[in-house]
Amino acid sequence: MSIKVKYYNPPPELSWLVKQFESIDFSGGRVIHDKFIPREDISLVFHFGVPPLMLVPIRKLLPPFFIAPVITRANQMRLDQPNRTFIITCKPTVFSRAFGILLTPRENLWHDLPDNPFMGLWERLGNAPSDAECIKIFKEFLYFSTPPVYTPDLIDRIYEKIVHTGSFSSLHDILKSYRISERTIQRNFRQRVGVSPKKLIRIMRINALWNKIKDDKPIDYQDLVYLGNYFDQAHFIKDFKAITGETPDKFFHRDLNLVEILSGKSSIRQRV
Numbered sequence: 407m408s409i410k411v412k413y414y415n416p417p418p419e420l421s422w423l424v425k426q427f428e429s430i431d432f433s434g435g436r437v438i439h440d441k442f443i444p445r446e447d448i449s450l451v452f453h454f455g456v457p458p459l460m461l462v463p464i465r466k467l468l469p470p471f472f473i474a475p476v477i478t479r480a481n482q483m484r485l486d487q488p489n490r491t492f493i494i495t496c497k498p499t500v501f502s503r504a505f506g507i508l509l510t511p512r513e514n515l516w517h518d519l520p521d522n523p524f525m526g527l528w529e530r531l532g533n534a535p536s537d538a539e540c541i542k543i544f545k546e547f548l549y550f551s552t553p554p555v556y557t558p559d560l561i562d563r564i565y566e567k568i569v570h571t572g573s574f575s576s577l578h579d580i581l582k583s584y585r586i587s588e589r590t591i592q593r594n595f596r597q598r599v600g601v602s603p604k605k606l607i608r609i610m611r612i613n614a615l616w617n618k619i620k621d622d623k624p625i626d627y628q629d630l631v632y633l634g635n636y637f638d639q640a641h642f643i644k645d646f647k648a649i650t651g652e653t654p655d656k657f658f659h660r661d662l663n664l665v666e667i668l669s670g671k672s673s674i675r676q677r678v
Contacts, residue, residue, distance in 0.1 A: 408436050408438075409430065411667045415427075419545070422500065423500050423548070424495065428495065430489075430491040432490070434488040438485040438664060440668055442474075442483060443480050444649055447495050448475050448497075449474040449494060449495045449496065450494040452494075454470075454492075454531075456487030457469065457489060458489070460515070471519050471524055472518055475600040476509070478605050478608075481515060494544060498600065499561050502598040503598065505551070505552070510600065527543070568607060577604055
């Protein structure tokens with residue numbers, strides 16, 4: 407296969423921000439065309455070579471380095487030139503606050519990383535001889551670019567609560583233990599996550615059901631409707647198609663290997 411991927415768990419000292427590292431090495435020689443499925447986190451993406459071409463919803467060559475934010479619908483990409491990519495998946499609320507970068511939705515579907523200090527990071531990562539060295543470089547970068555100790559605030563705690571319990575819970579049940587209005591949460595989430603809490607829960611629900619289907623086959627759609635707390639199968643199909651661009655039946659009956667790679671979906675077996 408002309409595309410190789412590796413996933414790495416972050417060392418404990420980086421887990422306050424980083425959820426995973428991913429490296430993708432594409433040697434070219436063929437055309438790859440598939441989707442990125444929305445996730446509940448963000449990624450710092452660094453390309454070394456010819457970046458992929460985004461096809462949907464806009465046609466544009468991706469920049470050498472950028473933030474892949476939380477989005478509400480899948481986008482499509484095409485790779486046809488040799489490229490190495492190093493991806494750092496982060497907690498959005500923590501990254502936004504630690505670096506002072508707002509994640510409010512933009513038309514481009516990605517956020518530019520400021521040249522200062524990320525141009526230097528991109529150059530160092532591009533010269534790194536191994537993934538282990540890339541992780542070491544990023545660790546050093548955080549040491550000089552972020553506060554020595556990060557203390558989660560209320561928005562961080564609510565985000566974590568949603569991530570850990572929100573897939574199959576209502577926003578009302580999650581927020582009732584916090585003294586904060588839903589309007590305040592909406593505003594803060596748009597700035598530090600990029601989507602509303604309700605949309606975040608929808609994205610997480612689809613991903614949780616995807617993981618369930620990966621682990622348990624054959625597919626029982628009635629079981630998924632129940633697990634996802636959907637009113638009926640029609641509502642489940644509508645929500646799934648709105649986020650992935652495909653019906654569940656079509657999505658789960660095709661080769662999902664490339665989708666998983668482009669979407670950063672690793673399994674325990676794949677992790678290093």
